[in-house]
Amino acid sequence: MSLPAEQFAPVWEQYRHNFMRHLTAITRHSERRAMEQLTKRGHPRLAMSFSAPLSLLGSRPLRLTELADALGMSKQLCLQSLKPLEKAGYIERRDDPKDKRAKLVALTTDGEQLIQHALEEMQATHKYYETLIGSKAVRGLSGHLRDASKALQVPGEGIRAGNGLPVSARLTPLSRILQERLMAITASLGHNLQFSFGQVLGAIDLGGTAVAELARLNAVTTQAISRIAGELESLGYISRAMANNDRRSRHLRFTAKGLVLIRDSVQSVQTLAEELSATMGEQHFAELEQQLQQLYAALELETGILKPFNTQAAAELFSDTPAEFTRATDKTAALLYLASQMGMTRTTAGTVELLTSAPAVRSLQQLRDIESRLDDRQKRQLQTLLAALNDTR
Known part of the structure; x- marks a missing residue:
């Protein structure tokens, strides 16, 4: 006996709206806003990946092994990730005064200025969020993000201004840790995904989504989206086809395996929610969920990307499964x-x-x-x- 496609609706709706989607989208908004302003202030060649090591080095110079441990990666991978930062002139190697055989990774003058400007831009974003949902709600959100970060031992939490950190300064490191945990849970259900896949998977509608629309949403080229789509297609999660009303437009849509991933993603987010709720306390986690949803709605993020459940679109997918x-x-x-x-x-x-x-x-x-x-x-x-x-x- 098979249940009708419309009973997939709650799965889809929880996929469209959950605390991890809201947190990830708000984090992406905060990062892009900061990078745009920092570029205008004379800091070229920035990348999202710079924020974690720079925030750690903002407190003091660190040995490579210390930095790698704090970032939760191998020494070799950490060394590779630091090369763009060093090339851009934001960090340098210095002799360790406590051990002449060792080297420290430290901010340069340009790096220190970047940190200062970044904090200023984050504070501006904090104030902007206050205009949207009120200072009390933003203060509450910042407090819950702080508590979650401390509970999960997020690297870099509290290294600068303690409770005075703007809310956007807490978003990136916590979001990264939770994304890693979410991927681990999803992997336990049989899905070996990469971070880059989220740019595509998280924005494909049941009825399909154009490659050009995905590129616009992620502020990247259609070629970049096509490369990721090719990997996902080879793994069996999506298929590519011409749009019915425009033969020049390439659309991506989920396959049967992609629908399994949606189902398992919903289950993984719920597992993560339970873990975080147990760590923070059920009431505090519920408040965090509510505040993230409130800010997500006020920012009008991802509007129209994933449409409400469509029985016809689902029926077409289920008929092929x-x-x-x-x-x-x-x-x-x-x-x-x-x-x-x-x-x-x-x-x-x-x-x-x-x-x-x-x-x-x-x-x-x-x-x-x-x-x-x-x-x-x-x-x-x-x-x-x-x-x-x-x-x-």
């Missing part, structure tokens, strides 16, 4: 569908695991516990869905 995919996806989709019918705003990974694990589904006590929280209509829905799940095993 093999039976084994439908059976594998029905369980998660059904449970998220039930959650949406029950009015749940977020179905945690633990709840999904409880309902989908075979022992739990077969346990009379577990079912009684679940049913005790449902009204009569919801109980009937649950029984129907459990019967469907049994048919698809």
Whole structure:
């Protein structure tokens, strides 16, 4: 038995809106805004990857091994990542006064000036966010980002102004750590992804999206998007085709494997949300979610990129999917569908695991516990869905 495509709707809606999407989009907005202003202030050849090592070196010079450990990478990879910074004149090697055999990585005069200008631009962004959602909300967001960073031992947290750091200064390092954890969770579900894939995967609509639109969104060339798309196509997540109304336009759309990735991405974000909620406290995490959503909406980020669930578009994709995919996806989709019918705003990974694990589904006590929280209509829905799940095993 196969569930209809429209019951994939809650999966898609949670894919469109979740705390990681909001955090990532806000971080990208903050970084681009800062880089545009820093370029105008005479700092050329900047890259997003510069922010993490520069923020660490802003407190004091570090040995290469110290910097690599703080960034969570190998010494060799760290050395490679520092070459553009050194070439641009922002860092240099110095003798370590405590050990003549060792070298320190330190900011140059230009690097120190860049840090100062960057903090000024971040403070300007902080004030801009206050005009959008109010100083109280931004102050609360900054505090929750600080608490999350400390709990996760994010490198560089508190190295400068402590609680006085502007909110945008906390976004990049925390977002990077959470993205790494999210990729690890997704990898455990069988998806070996790269950071660069997010530029494409995160912006493909169910009905397909033009390569040119993806390039505009990411402020890169269509050639850059096409290269990433080629890798994703070789992995089986997407396909490329001509647009029906414009034969010159190339569109990307998900394959059956891509729909599996959407489902698993939703599950991975929920797992990450549970981990962060356990670390920060459920109430503080809920407040962080709300504040990120509020700022994301006020900035009007990614408007129109991922459209609300479209039954026709989903039906076309599902009609092309093999039976084994439908059976594998029905369980998660059904449970998220039930959650949406029950009015749940977020179905945690633990709840999904409880309902989908075979022992739990077969346990009379577990079912009684679940049913005790449902009204009569919801109980009937649950029984129907459990019967469907049994048919698809």
